[in-house]
Amino acid sequence: MVNPLPFTSHRNIWMVGCYLEIIRTGFATERAMGVTKEEVEAVLTSQMKPTHLEVIDTSGGCGASFAIEIVSEQFEGKRLLERHRLVNAALAEQMKEIHALSIKKALTPVQWQQQAESITTPAQ
Helix, strand or coil: CCCCCHHHCHHHHHHHHHHHHHHHHCCCCCCCCCCCHHHHHHHHHHHHCCCEEEEEECCCCCCCEEEEEEECHHHCCCCHHHHHHHHHHHCCCHHHCCCEEEEEEEECHHHHHHHHHHHHCCCC
16 A cells, blocks of 8 residues: 555654754754764774764754765775665664765775875875
8 A cells, every 4th residue: 555645754754753852942852863973973983994984963963864974994995886885784773763874975095095185285
């Protein structure tokens, strides 16, 4: 049977509840928050062993949307899609509550170093 109200998925209902809690209290409470920035950082740190990791909660404190920049040796020899799959697999449990995950950068340490050098080296 097709859901007559497709926007009423459990994730959307949870997000509405989260936003209503923020409106009611003025901030995201532990009850309203699904996943914390610190939780995402801890999982990725333990599983991916990054040399650089930046996690930004882009949901305004709700814990439903994150942007990630990660540098890991585990990405060596892997294409971009495979790297994203590794990150998603590491966060499999958290992804049940995350609405949006934007992987801004998924680089190897060598790529990260090359990128840093290209930014600091003036063009000839």
